[in-house]
Amino acid sequence: MALTTLRPAAARSRGTLHTPGRPKRSLLLTIVTGIVLVYSLIPLIWLLINSTKSQGDLFSTFGLWFGSEFNFFENLARALSYDDGIFLRWLGNTLLYVAAGAGGATLLAVLGGYALAKFEFPGKKAVFAVVIGAVAVPGTALAVPTFWMFSSMSLTDTPWAIIIPSLISPFGLYLMWSFAKEAIPADLMEAARIDGASELRTFWQVCLPLLAPGTVTVLLFTMVATWNNYFLPLIMLRDPDWFPLTLGLNQWNSQAATAGGEAIFDLVLMGSLLTIIPLIIAFLFLQRYWQSGLSAGGVKE
């Protein structure tokens, strides 16, 4: 009997086998995601186009196309030098809060998640319940009590008032916990211990590299949250020298809303554009990490 070429039973008129690696093309899906894509990108395109306009053009020309003058570089120069370069100060403040706050939060989340996932200790279930409960509490509800607490410690109107609350990220902790559970095989840790490595060394040299995707995910998550944080600094800070970019841009925006005020909407838009660029760069460069980090913990190796 001659060997016949096997034709997979699933193939019909199209003649291609649909595997997980080559999913079936769906026109409907393409259209829907296309719409969502356009919806998400329009505000960014609007921002990009309108940051090139002068003050007058902003109110008199069509929103999604360029104005009569192209003022991008002029707006850029003015935004960076307005009010003795306060924008750069605000940028520095934001970087400080993100580096210290988000960086610190990620470190704490990794340490905590690792410990909770890989070690047994009494009260572990209680900790689990409290952390999950904390994720459910909205940040805005805690902002005012946090203010009272910091006020009694005379820490308001200082950078500590922003950094310390940013260090606590229950969601980051939970994310690292579930990631660490799946990413680190217990045998590996046993092997390290048998070889004589201390707990710290086991963590730093053996387990941490395995936790990289989860760590980057938590880092990006906390970075975005701290970079965009508006309500906390609004309550805690008085001195404009310590404002992050969110509060600073708001102050520029409301400048026009007063008797004799100077409208600088063109600088507000340029400032907004400059504010979102670092985040976009961070996300694009760390794409491969967070893409794998999100799905980790969902599939048993």
Added chain:
Amino acid sequence: MSSKTSRRLLTGTALALSATLGLTACGGSQDPSEAAAEGGELTIWAWEPTLDAVVDAYEAEHPEVKIDLVNVGTGNDQYTALQNAISAGSGGPDLAQIEYFAMGQFELGESLAELNEFGADQLASQFATGPWEGMSTDGSVYGLPMDSGPMAMFYNQSLFEKHNIQVPKTWEEYAAAARKLHQADPKAYMVNDTGDAGFITSLIWQAGGKPFNTQGTEVGIDLADEGSKKVAQLWQPLLDDELVAPITSWSDQWYQGLGDGTIASLVTGAWMPANLESGVPDGSGDWRVAPMPQWEDGTMATAENGGSGLSIMENSEKAALAYDFLQFATVGEGADLRIEQGAFPATTKDLEDEKFLNRKFDYFGGQQINKVLSESSASVIEGWSYLPFQAYANSIFNDTVGKAYIGDTTLGDGLAGWQDALKGYATDQGFTAR
């Protein structure tokens, strides 16, 4: 002398010295110019953009003095911060910018230093009536005016000419012009209003009304007096016939509307040119200034809308130094610097200055607008006062009177509702409401 007596003498002298030092440390009635020569640090909370140059000039003249000018927010935002600092007893500034309508609140809380001891009461003649009355109560001076907001009518002349509208001189003519404009172009309105407490109270002021009266802890609120009734009767038909643009002042649409012809005029304070120049640059050359519409042809009576002054906080330890700066900024060189940058003066000498009056404004097609604005300043009706809790009152304006703007009630009823709400609040706060 025995050692005991000499020791007593020494202790006595030491006590006397420390007592004197203690007294001067209180900063009681130290001479301001001496304090300036000594130097020190001052913190000022203000949003007024023209103060930057004043601070630089003062520091140049007094190298021993260091001033920290902080913008903690505009208007109500700053008052909240100020109130918090006062309640906390710390973290506040030495000087703060306070608008005239909010002065009552801080005066009553005894948070402002009385400036009579520095001779401020003798400066009365140097300031226009409205601003001066805003900064003082019963002869006690609690601050010095920085700028003023005598009202005038700012109108888009090119739009008026296009639809053949005469510049209205009385409120009757104004209402007629509003009707004519809207009929000719349904997309254009004479003015915008979605419920602005400051605007309505200023109109009542101009109509001769005196709805708010404070005597100690007695507060009289009568929003149904002659002036209030006149304003309600004027404005109601405009609201009924939808002749008023439903655009809120100070919003993005407002700036846009001023530029594209949706809003043809504004009846507001003399500080508006600065906002128009920076916020509506495309309107340059189209706008003009005319006197505020009158109730009776041939009369000239106006009111103030907005404007602010600087006050020294009661708990400041550098009152004398602060007063020296205050004088510099309001009647001295600082005032000239601010006026150059476009602030509208509150000082009579500047309001009558030839150069000031003759200045031509390119934005207004070369018109000498200061002549109109200065005349308005000199015609402000005397005797107006705000409530000790005016900031609060303004914040609840839209709960009652605001309903008239969406057709649920009339202005008259809305004002009555506002009156009731304010009387209730006054009683809650410990005042006696009349």
